[in-house]
Amino acid sequence: MAQTAIIEAFGGPEQFKLVDRPVGEPGPGEVRISHRSCGLNFIDVYQRTGLYPLNLPHALGMEAAGVIEAVGEGVTHLKEGDRAAYAAAPPGAYCEARVMPAAQVCPLPEGVDFETGAAMMLKGLTVNYLFHRTTPLKRGDTVLFHAAAGGVGLIACQWARDEGITLIGTAGTDEKCQLALDNGATHCINYRTADFKAEVAKLTDGKGVDVVMDSVGKDTFEGSLDCLKPLGMMISFGNASGPVPPVNIGILGGKGSLKLTRPTLFTHIADHAACQQMAAELFAKVTSGAVKIHIDQRFALADVAEAHRTLEARKTTGSTVLTLG
Template identity: 50%
Template structure:
């Protein structure tokens, strides 16, 4: 038996419940993993609220790190005792132990701790595809990054600086602005008192930026679109403030023949070989200290309700994890 966070109906944080569950034995292609740390991601709230539909009742969470306890028939990619991390379906990471498909597991180097892995596997791989797969960014380019003091934002900023990029970050408070600057942002816009698009145009001599990375969604879409340079790209990879509004194709022309994409991490790590390449690049930079992972919030797994409330309130800075 194990303990897990589950939800039986969609809604606010209060629908999460701490339950005793039966783990079971891994079947073909599956493993049983004992978690050492579990990731807390804003995407978790999308499942809880029903924005991302899931059959109910359901487990919660898609990211964890731990040790393989048992392997099922046909599993050759990992062995009992391996240190592993993962991100992706099926739901159920908010648990002390679980059975899950082995195909999602990534072997974890000894130089990367379980907590660090749980704090960065989703965020780090997201940062990897944003910077390495979406657009042919070149040294000297300037990008606009929303939520620059968030978990993804801090990794993207550090990685972007390693690639020679200039980063304009947007944040909600002066405290977060300081954090963003300390991690490499060249300019920071506090959007509660500055107009983002106006400031971006000022900082780029009216040209705008070739790429905008927007994880906020509804409240930032318009300013993001107005910040993109001619024939540039708006990357809408999150909806923290709500879904992006319907796109009028003519507005893309009016704003400079710009492109818009709404990518999902799953499509950039579906190929195990590509996932391995991105993970290796990420892990090597973290192990070498070129990218630091700030874990600023730690929770007991039983305190998932409080963790979700903190996450949705905007109080969180950097990454959050559940410790076991």
């Protein structure tokens, strides 16, 4: 039996309840993993509220790290006793142990502890596809990155610095802006005290940026489009402020033949080999010291509701983990 955080109805954090669930044995292509730490992400909020619907009741959580307890037939990249971490579907990481598909579970290097592993997989793999797999980026390019002091944002700031990319961040307080700057952002705009669109125009001499990476959604979408240079790419990869309203595709032509995409991590990691390669690239960034994972909040699994409240109130910086044991 494994203690597991589930929801039986969509709604606020009060919907969480802890139950004991049988774990079972892995079938073909599966592993059983005993978790040491679980990650917290905004996608978990979208699933809890029903923005991304699930069949209920359902456990939540998309990333964790722990030890492989058993492997099913056909699994060759993992064995019993291996340290491992993942960002993977289906949801269900908020638990002490689970049986799950093995393809997106990755061997965790010895130099990376379990909390770091749990805190970085979904966020770090997201940064990987944003910078390497969505549109060509090269040294000297300029990116506007919203929520630059969050879990994904702080990794992105460091990733950009390591690869010679100018990153203009936005954040909601001066302290968060300083955190982004300390982690490699070239500039950071406090969007509560300044118009980020006007500030980006000043910082780029009116030229605009090559790429916008926007996980905020509704509140920043239109302004983000206006920050792009002609032929620029808008990457909308989240909805923290709510879903983006329907878009008249014609505005992209009027604003300079812009490109718009709405990617998801789980498309990029659906292929086993691609997932393992992306994880290896992320681990290399972390073990080399180019990227440091900031774990700024820790909650016990029993306090998962409070963890969600804190995340939704925008009171977090860096990554948040749920601890087990």
